[in-house]
Amino acid sequence: MSQVKDEDDIYHEKLPNVCDAVKKSAKNCCTPATAKKFLPIINWLPKYEWKFLIQDFVAGLTVGLTAIPQAIAYGTIAGLNPQYGLYSAFMGCFIYIIFGTCKDVTVGPTAIMALMVQTNVAGSADYAVLLCFLSGIVILLMGILNLGVLVQFISIPVTTGFTMAAAITIASGQVNNLFGIPSSSNEFIESWVNFFTHLNKIRRNDAILGVVTLIVLILMRKVKDIPCSCKMLTQYISLSRNALAVIMGIILCYTLSDDNLLAFSVSGEIVPGIPSFKLPPFHTAVNGTYVGFGEMVQELGASLASIPLISVLESIAVAKAFSMGQIVNASQEMIALGIANIMSSFVSSMPITGSFTRTAINNASGVKTTLGGAFTGIVVLMTLAFLTKTFYYIPKATLAAIIIAAMLFMVEYERIGEIWHSKKLDMVPFLVTLLVCVFWTLEYGMVCGMGVNMLFILYKSARPKIVITTEKLQKDIEIAVVDVHENLTYSSAEYLKSKVVKYVATYRQSIEMVVIRGEQIYTIDSTVALNILGLKKDLAALNCELVCWNWQISSAGVVCRLHHDARSMFKFSKTLQEIVTGEIQESTTTIQSDCNSTTIPL
Structure with a gap:
């Protein structure tokens, strides 16, 4: 009995110390410094100047005009109806304003995310929305646990090979749409096999529009370099090239079409209206068959790890590229991205991440704070509310040209040269990643590339x-x-x-x-x-x-x-x-x- 009493005494002696430690930790979590760390908006909002508002508005509007056609295209790449791409384009912008640390970063759907989601749709958009929610939870936990260091274990040759493979695969998947050939696959080999075996089904109107649009988009990238007195005008013409291409495509399609016959193949009708705010789907039905949460998770499989990893990698890489000498807090970026995905899933979004193209446009437009994302989100919401019938007339060939033009410049050609000249052995993980991603899947390509890198490290240590x-x-x-x-x-x-x-x-x-x-x-x-x-x-x-x-x-x-x-x-x-x-x-x-x-x- 005395022994039990002694143990009780020890317990009661230690309990106050434990309680004090818990109270101290809770008190530390509620300090202004902690709030500023997890809510970066507290740092910049009190210092916000009214003159910044015009620059943020112009940047947000410019990014929005680019985000709309890209979102529609990426929704199609993901195997979803076009409106799902638009659903993905606005919520992340608002969330990043509060939790994001880099003023230039624009969060939303990307080509790589769309391609990776496409293999997990399984006949129901609910899979994509649930994947967005679960990916957000994984990313948020990684940020809370300060696992931003994990990104450092993915080498530049691997990321370069992955990016190049994604660009090749995505561009290949749009070749059929560029020429008006019916296709149901976005994979590299299947897309080219379908193209060469259906050359007799090329639609003349689509082919002409697609090729001309592609050439014009490439040329318009150089408009900003033309020496003239109206430098600002040429810059914004270059930045708005995607929006201008969509507008011209809509006008041509509407003008040349009869009541019962469209002049070009179109992406299809976009469901009008702002999406309702609701819980992500934890069950679904495929062909009339009920599918529970466990079965959905089992179907998503390895993508529950690969998509959060790629999403984090892509977003942090974009933030570092535009950090302008500032140190990027990778863990805080994970928290922002995780919350953005979780909240976006409540408006039927597919997984989102930082977009390099739209971030570059945001930076070139002179954005001052992350508030520019609010104007981008508003532009997308207005499109969903009022312009969905107009966007019904966007030709597939126009969207295909926009995507292919973006993919041509997504590959870091100079980085490949740097890898070759600095250390030729690093070409091995680059090529392994590239080939496995192109001819197998993006997820396994990244894993194989990392595995080869680890073998090099182990061999060097041995x-x-x-x-x-x-x-x-x-x-x-x-x-x-x-x-x-x-x-x-x-x-x-x-x-x-x-x-x-x-x-x-x-x-x-x-x-x-x-x-x-x-x-x-x-x-x-x-x-x-x-x-x-x-x-x-x-x-x-x-x-x-x-x-x-x-x-x-x-x-x-x-x-x-x-x-x-x-x-x-x-x-x-x-x-x-x-x-x-x-x-x-x-x-x-x-x-x-x-x-x-x-x-x-x-």
Whole structure:
């Protein structure tokens, strides 16, 4: 009973301390500094100037005119009705105003997200909306847990290969629409097979409109570079090229069409009206068959990991590209993106992320704060409320030309050259990512590229740079000096041992001592220590002595704690001559004495 009482007393003594710690943590979470960290709007809103409003309005309007045709096109790429692309284009803009850290970033649907969603629609748009909600939760948790560092494990060659593969796949999927050929696939191989096997179904009107629009869009990118007095005018003409292409396409389609016959293939009717705010679908029906939440999650499968990862990667890459010298808080960007996806799912959105194209337009338009996103969202909402009947006449060929033009400049051609010139071996993960993404899926392409990179890292750790040279001292004594230029880990322990033994066995008639320099060996593990002791025995069988010269104390201590007699191996001197002549006998004794105390930790 007394024992139980003692335990109760201990419990009641510790309980106030725990409660105090919880109260302190809760108090820290409610400080102004914490609020400013998680709500960046608190930082810039009090400093907002009225003169910024016009610039934010112009930038938001310009981005909105680009976002509308892109959203319709990306909704089609995702295998959804066009209005779902528009649903995805406005909520994220409003959420990012509150939680985002980069003034230029515009959140919404992107070509890569649309392509990855397309494989998960499974006959119902509810899958895309649920995927948006679940992806948002995953991204938000990653941000709360400060897992922004995970993005650093994806190398530039892998991201470059992924981006290039996505651009190739998306552009290939639009070739059929560019020429008016019916197609139900956006995959690389299937799209080109369909194109070449249905050349007889090319629609003349669509082909002419599509090719001409593509050429004009490419040329209009250069309008801003024309030297003239109206530099601002040429810049906005260039920035608004997608909107101008859509307007011209609508006018042509409406003018040349009869009551019962359209001059061009169109994307289809867009459901008018602002989407209702409702819970994401946790069950659905496919062909009249009820599908529960568990079955939907099972159907989404690996995309629940791949889409949040790619979404984070794309958004943070965009933020870094336009951070203008500021450090990007990756975890806060994750929180903003996660909340944006969660809230967007309540208005029937597919997964969203940072858009490079629209962010570049936002930056070029002179946006001052994230408030510019509000005007972009308003433009999209007005389109849904009043202009859906007008957008019914957007030709598929026009949208295809817009997408292909964007994909042509999405590939970082100069980055590929930099990878080739800097280190040709990095072309391997780039090519693996590119080929697997194009000929298999984007998700597995990214995984394979990361896997190849990890293999390179593991191989490098298993094969550190070790240089063995032979030096002759006192005319008749030859020693092998082993220079280890990198840290030793368990993966490289056996490699060091086998290389030294093989070298000594080759010159066994002359080498009497092996000296391993340890200035650069800052830390080792038990596997390395055991292999060092094993190396000593192997060399003894070859009538050769092992000396560890000037090792870091922390590394020497790992070996000494395994075997106390190993202290005699460690010598600390200025020259090899002192080791051979025994001039450091006195210092060795001192070191052994220090080993028993504190110099080499035991």
